[in-house]
Amino acid sequence: MNTYNIKSSQLASFFDQLIQSGKVVIAPVLKKSGKVFFEAVKSYDQVATDYIQTGFSAKSVVFPKVEELFSFVRNDEDIEITTHLENIPETVVWGLRPCDSSAFNYLTEFFLRENPDAYFAARKKKTTLIAISCAKADEACFCTSVELNPGSTVGSDMLLTMMGQDVYVEVTTEKGKAAIETAASLFTASEEKSKDEFLAKITAVFSMDEVKERIKTAYDNAEWKHESMGCFGCGACAFSCPTCTCFDIQDEGTQNKGKRLRCWDACGFGQFTKHASGHNPRHNQTERRRQRLMHKFKYSVENLGIVSCVGCGRCIRVCPAHLNIFENILSVTK
Amino acid sequence: MIGFKNAIYKLPVPCFVENAAQIEQLIFTPACQGNLAVYLHKPEVKAAKKVGIVANIATLRSVLQLVSENQLGDIEKTVLTVNAQNELLVFDNMDALEQYVQANFPVISDEDKKLLDQVNAMTRAERWQFWTEQFSACVKCYACRAVCPMCYCSTCTVESNQPQWIKVSSETTGNLEWHTMRAMHLAGRCINCGECGRICPVGIPVHLLTAKMNQNIEAEFGAKTGFSFKSGYALNTFKPGDKEQFIK
Numbered sequence: 001m002n003t004y005n006i007k008s009s010q011l012a013s014f015f016d017q018l019i020q021s022g023k024v025v026i027a028p029v030l031k032k033s034g035k036v037f038f039e040a041v042k043s044y045d046q047v048a049t050d051y052i053q054t055g056f057s058a059k060s061v062v063f064p065k066v067e068e069l070f071s072f073v074r075n076d077e078d079i080e081i082t083t084h085l086e087n088i089p090e091t092v093v094w095g096l097r098p099c100d101s102s103a104f105n106y107l108t109e110f111f112l113r114e115n116p117d118a119y120f121a122a123r124k125k126k127t128t129l130i131a132i133s134c135a136k137a138d139e140a141c142f143c144t145s146v147e148l149n150p151g152s153t154v155g156s157d158m159l160l161t162m163m164g165q166d167v168y169v170e171v172t173t174e175k176g177k178a179a180i181e182t183a184a185s186l187f188t189a190s191e192e193k194s195k196d197e198f199l200a201k202i203t204a205v206f207s208m209d210e211v212k213e214r215i216k217t218a219y220d221n222a223e224w225k226h227e228s229m230g231c232f233g234c235g236a237c238a239f240s241c242p243t244c245t246c247f248d249i250q251d252e253g254t255q256n257k258g259k260r261l262r263c264w265d266a267c268g269f270g271q272f273t274k275h276a277s278g279h280n281p282r283h284n285q286t287e288r289r290r291q292r293l294m295h296k297f298k299y300s301v302e303n304l305g306i307v308s309c310v311g312c313g314r315c316i317r318v319c320p321a322h323l324n325i326f327e328n329i330l331s332v333t334k
Numbered sequence: 335m336i337g338f339k340n341a342i343y344k345l346p347v348p349c350f351v352e353n354a355a356q357i358e359q360l361i362f363t364p365a366c367q368g369n370l371a372v373y374l375h376k377p378e379v380k381a382a383k384k385v386g387i388v389a390n391i392a393t394l395r396s397v398l399q400l401v402s403e404n405q406l407g408d409i410e411k412t413v414l415t416v417n418a419q420n421e422l423l424v425f426d427n428m429d430a431l432e433q434y435v436q437a438n439f440p441v442i443s444d445e446d447k448k449l450l451d452q453v454n455a456m457t458r459a460e461r462w463q464f465w466t467e468q469f470s471a472c473v474k475c476y477a478c479r480a481v482c483p484m485c486y487c488s489t490c491t492v493e494s495n496q497p498q499w500i501k502v503s504s505e506t507t508g509n510l511e512w513h514t515m516r517a518m519h520l521a522g523r524c525i526n527c528g529e530c531g532r533i534c535p536v537g538i539p540v541h542l543l544t545a546k547m548n549q550n551i552e553a554e555f556g557a558k559t560g561f562s563f564k565s566g567y568a569l570n571t572f573k574p575g576d577k578e579q580f581i582k
Contacts, residue, residue: 007484031536033537033539037471037536055535057544063474065504066504066505103419138343139343139344181582185365185582229350229376229378230350230373232372232477232480232481233480234480236475236535238475239473239475248501248502250503252501252503261503262505263502263503269476284377313343313378318477318533318535320368320477320529320533321481322343324341324343324347
């Protein structure tokens with residue numbers, strides 16, 4: 001790891017330099033609705049700086065809500081197929097939180113470990129993650145429970161920690177070094193510093209080891225029903241989640257001209273597991289919510305060795321019924 | 335018994351009480367904004383046959399509207415609320431509930447009125463621009479549908495794929511189609527609880543569409559939603575004395 005300092009007054013110059021280098025820069029923007037979302041920006045003036053968490057995660061940069069896999073045109077007997085993999089621009093995600101950048105580790109394992117997904121791979125290769133440590137948190141944040149922390153460098157290429165007039169910069173990858181190179185004169189080498197006093201204090205609400213152990217036998221726990229009764233079966237939690245990866249393949253167009261799309265899907269939807277026969281193996285919301293939570297804390301551990309909840313708290317903040325994932329997990333692993 | 339209980343993160347969460355020992359968890363405060371009437375459609379609740387529900391004014395109106403649409407016939411209902419004098423009221427017959435609702439009928443909130451006035455004041459082109467921009471952000475999570483006590487179709491049009499009326503993918507035109515379809519379906523049925531707009535994860539004020547529809551229906555037909563359990567709803571009720579000529 002290389003560590004640097006940059007003056008906080010120089011951050012805007014660094015940011016604008018990234019844009020001038022031709023990269024698409026995705027950053028948090030305060031919308032009219034009062035919520036903060038990632039979107040492509042043209043200058044540092046547009047970037048929100050006072051936010052705990054963005055409404056949705058940055059996963060759409062590598063796993064868009066709708067991705068065109070290919071388009072096709074039929075001419076007589078020939079079918080012409082076009083993919084758009086080569087048109088993916090170099091992209092920088094600015095200002096994602098350490099929980100979100102660690103989610104990219106999970107996404108990478110999920111999409112690339114076996115049968116690598118060409119679309120994810122192409123986007124990931126061109127994406128640089130510049131994360132910003134959390135100076136504040138709210139009651140929905142629980143990263144420390146899933147063994148991350150508000151200053152974690154896991155998954156990012158560069159982590160910025162605001163320290164008053166200075167910004168402490170930790171660079172962990174070649175992409176991070178390349179980002180420094182776009183504005184090298186703004187940075188000075190720094191010794192490694194303790195970030196603790198500049199980070200949000202988040203008390204762990206459970207022990208990950210205990211949860212991992214107890215959830216192994218939690219499948220039949222009666223609390224699932226109790227905790228899931230309030231679940232409406234919408235996709236707000238899955239769509240805002242940085243690690244939910246389920247998708248639905250859709251063809252749009254006619255027999256002669258059309259496109260194949262990959263669209264976000266959600267295991268909370270009643271149709272998600274519905275068979276053509278009409279049978280639905282997850283036939284009620286209790287089973288659907290159990291699936292979502294067990295996937296995060298049990299199945300992804302078994303399949304990829306990673307707890308796929310990063311404690312970002314988005315599902316708690318967006319849930320129309322205000323259901324709370326960590327309260328649910330606590331009650332089924334008591 | 336369907337009610338609210340306290341939660342760690344800000345707002346109270348729904349609470350389902352199945353025995354007397356759990357009753358202590360129940361709370362009812364001004365923060366209990368959610369519309370619990372939506373749970374009356376849940377199979378587990380319907381199966382219980384005897385149901386109690388803690389209700390704010392939006393929920394009370396939803397119960398009336400659902401009864402008028404013949405949706406709650408199988409359930410023995412007890413509806414609890416707290417009036418402005420902080421007294422607990424218990425309704426187990428719809429006539430008493432209707433009387434209470436009519437005497438305490440809410441007016442549209444100042445905030446919604448302001449937003450509606452803004453949209454009404456727009457030219458047609460500006461309005462199109464406004465909604466196009468709003469719906470371009472929709473991700474089709476269907477939270478608006480999920481929280482709506484009046485969205486109780488067992489299969490929604492968006493889930494039909496043979497034929498597919500509305501695209502599954504989220505993009506501006508398809509999103510507009512979805513929200514227009516939903517608004518039309520709720521015209522004169524929406525009880526203006528505002529939940530769909532309040533809970534939208536991307537902050538689309540989607541409740542304005544149905545609120546506007548309701549204003550039109552009230553102006554044209556003199557019908558208020560969630561006002562009476564006997565009235566049905568304006569767009570499928572026909573009376574010999576109706577002033578409209580087209581049906582005669």
